[in-house]
Amino acid sequence: MTDAPFGEAPSESAPSGSAPSESGPLEPASLESAPLESAQSLLEPLDPEQRAAAEALRGPVCIVAGAGTGKTRAITHRMAYGVATGVYEPTEVLALSFTTKAAGEMRERLRRLGAPNVQARTFHSAALRQARFFWPTVYGTEFPEVVQSKFGLVRNAAGRNGLRSLDAAVVRDLAAEIEWAKVSNVDPSSYPDVARARGREVAGLDRGQVAALMVSYEDLKREANRIDMEDILLVTAAILADDERIAARVRSQYRWFVVDEFQDVNPLQSTLLDLWLGGREDVCVVGDPRQTIYSFAGASPRILADFTTRYPDAQRIELVRNYRSTPQVVAVANAVFPSREREGGTVRGRPLQAQNSPGDPVRYLGHSDEPAEAASVADDIVSLHRAGMPYREMAVLFRINAQSEAFEEALGERGVPYTLRGVAGFFDRAEVRQAVTLLRGAARSGQHASDGTLVGECGAVLAGLGHTLSPPTGAGEARNRWESLNAIVSMATDLAADDPQAGLTELVADLERRAATAHAPTAEGVTLATLHSAKGLEWDAVFCVGMHEGMLPSVHADTPEAVEEERRLFYVGVTRARRRLSISWARARTVGGRQSRGPTRFLDPLLPSDHPARGGGQTPRPKKRTAAALESLEPADRALFDKLKQWRTETASAAKVPPFVVFQDATLLALVEHKPSDDRGLSAVPGIGAAKRERYGAQVLALLAEG
Incomplete structure (x- = not known):
């Protein structure tokens, strides 16, 4: 036989001549092709729930698989069992995943289980082959270049x-x-x-x-004459929807469908799956509604939740036995969500059942500031390594990219190798390299663009890169870039606190020292990763860091749905741990900073009753002092604050510097509270030194007098 015209190419391990012909669907395999005892042996390694999933070969099937419950084992044994019993012709099975790595793992497992010709591919690779084959027939031209x-x-x-x-x-x-x-x-x-x-x-x-x-x-x-990756799915869907003859050919090729990580399916992929099925119901989906963390990319927990609504007769099987983690870690995972709470119209799933021996207690650690948190984590990693745990079996997980810097430095200072996943090294990021270059140039020129303070000078230089006092609205790369630049401002703040005479020259030297300390990562080192990029992975020891309110849930999570997605992200983080789990946060960002942060609200059901963070009750939700004070201002004082803020904006714009270089919000609030009437009174206001009194004093006093 020749290669399939629009189906998936067989895996490299498949024997030649095993792909379907171009003439039409293959004949059903005979029952004699797989001995019954061989099929039964495929079920022996499975637990009762996995076995129920493997034996559910026909009709719509929904497998809800909690973290660490062996979902890949269940679905690969299911497909191999279907082939071994003669229910499935291997080349009529299409298993869909979201990454080439996951598809490759399925192919390898299927090969070992005696079903090498089952097709396991991503949505995009399956659609691309079909689109390329049918494009000339439908459109009469060569297939466009893919961007x-x-x-x-x-x-x-x-x-x-x-x-x-x-x-x-x-x-x-x-x-x-x-x-x-x-x-x-x-x-x-x-x-x-x-x-x-x-x-x-x-x-x-x-x-x-x-x-x-x-x-x-x-x-x-x-x-x-180009198309992008999303167009591949759109084009394939359009061809199948518009040409029944082509749709019939594709459906004759594939009869049985399996979709892994179904909670990550987006509406377009769901539409394409429906077109491949063509009204048939031989589809098995597997997913975990508690791990839907890609809503920003189009995934929706409702697609998995609605599966049994669309298919009322679907079998629903729950995998609940956790083989990954200790009972202590599993208990944390179960406590993240209220028991049997409904999400998107369906029950999330039953609590996980730990299968491993007991391990160490989960640790909840609050630190005075981020450098102290990073140092503590690095010291723990060194201790674990000395006790025999390989560095590659440890991971530090955080919410956003900018949080990696403190841990890169702390690990580097201790000579601990590390590797970054889903994030570039802090000093390797383009915006950070640009910032250091500009700061170095400003230090050499000796020109002062602000009030002469280190923080002011740093802010003025970074303003040239578009950095502002307030972060950009929304999340994404723009916010990540702002966080990276703001981390440099925090470093300048720390340096100024340690050495009031420090200038840009000393700041650049400190940045270069940090960059040198955070040495090049190695493949055998500790993994530093965002929570999003850690999904699907696991380690013996996991440190979930920076778990404070405002970071998790993110400040952008301003709706109940967004907060629930952050809760699911936290669940993904804690369930990565096999043996040891540590959850930590810092009460302040910088050394000596105001310690106003509390642990994430997701720890409310987890923190021991005598934990210091409880403060005798529920985890506090501190407001920033400025925001809380503004709420208590009388109307006239609030109007004066707004007037000062408008003046600051205009002054900063004229000087081409960020507003905080002129005055911070806390300083404006202090001016409203104290209402100084002369230069002596101004000198008593925190944040107003001699240089700022000389530059802005007369204007501020005039505004206060008017107010």
Whole structure:
């Protein structure tokens, strides 16, 4: 036989001549092709729930698989059992995953189980082969070139819409927003309303501008005869929906479908799956509603939740025996969610049942500041390694990229090798390299762009990179970039506290020392990773760090749905641990800073009753002092604060520096509270030194007098 025209190519381990012919569907395999005792042996290694899943070969099946419950084992044994019993012809089975690594792991397991010709591929690779095969027939032309990166096209589209000076991070966020809109079936005309309803923003850009940019992006692609990765799915879906003959050929090729990580399916992938099925019901989905953490990319917990609604006769099987973690870790995982609470219209799943021997208690550690937290974690890692645990079996997990720097430095100081996953090393990031270069140049020139303080000088230099006092709206690359630059401001703050005479020269030297300390990562080292990039992985020891309110849940989680997604992200983090789990937070960002942070609310049901963070009751939810004080101001004083803030904005704009270089919010609040009437009174206000009195004193006193 020849290679399948539009099906998946067989795995490399498959014997030649095992792919289906071009003439049509294969004949069913005879029952004699697999001895019954061989089929039964495939069920022997499985627990009762996994065995029930493996034996559910026909009709719609929904497998809810909790963390560490052996879902890959269950579905690969299910497919192999179907082949061994003759129910499945291997080349008529299509197993779908989301990463090439996961697909490769399934193929390897299927090969070892005696089913090497089952097709295991990603949605994109399965769709691409079909689209390439049928494109010339449908459109009469060669298949277009697939765009590997949207960056250039998005930047050009921005230029067509008068947005020529966008930062690279904003361009990447726009590319991500285009991907979200396409996989969510949101066209440019409806984008502004949908984005507004769902609270989606791209670095403060007007939603109408984003929609117009999307139109220009599509125009540019057509002019260049190119398609992007989302178009592969769209084109395949369009061909199948518009041509029944082609759809019939594809459906004759694939009869049985298995979808791994179904909680991550987006609406476009769900539509394509429906078209492949063509009204048939021989589909098995496996997923965990507690691990839906990619809503920002189009995934929705409702797609998995609605499966049994769409298929009322579907078998629902829950895998609950956790083989990964100690009972102590499993208890934490079970406590993250209220028992049997409903999410998206369906029960999340039964509590996990630990299968391993007891281990060490889970630790909950609050630290005075982030450097102290990083030092404690690094010391624990050194101790574990000395006790025999390999570095590669340990991981430090955090919410956002900018949190990695303190841990890179702490590990580097102790000579501990590490590797970064899903995040570049702090001093390797483009914005950080640019910042250090500009700071070095400013230090050499000796020119002062602000009030002469180190923090002011640092802020003025970083303003040249677009850094501001307030973070950009929304999440994404623009926010990550801001956090990286803001981390440098925090380093300047720490240095100024240690050495009031320090200037830019000393700051640059400190940054270079930090960069040298955080040596090049190695493959055998401790893993540093974001919570998102840790999904699907596991280690003997896991340190979930920076777990304070405002970081997790993120400040952007301003709806109940967004908070629940953050809760699921926390669940993913704690369930990565096999033997040891440590959860920590810092009460302040910098050394000597105001210790106002409390642990994440997700720890409320977990912290021991006598833990210091409880303060005799529920975990506190501290407000920033400025925000709380503003709420208590009389109307006249609030108007005066707003007047001072407007003056600060205008002054900073004229000087081309961030507003905090002029005065911080706390200083403006102190001015309103004390209302100094002369230079002597100004000198008593925190944050107003001699240089600022000389530069701004007269204007401030005039504004206060008017107020």
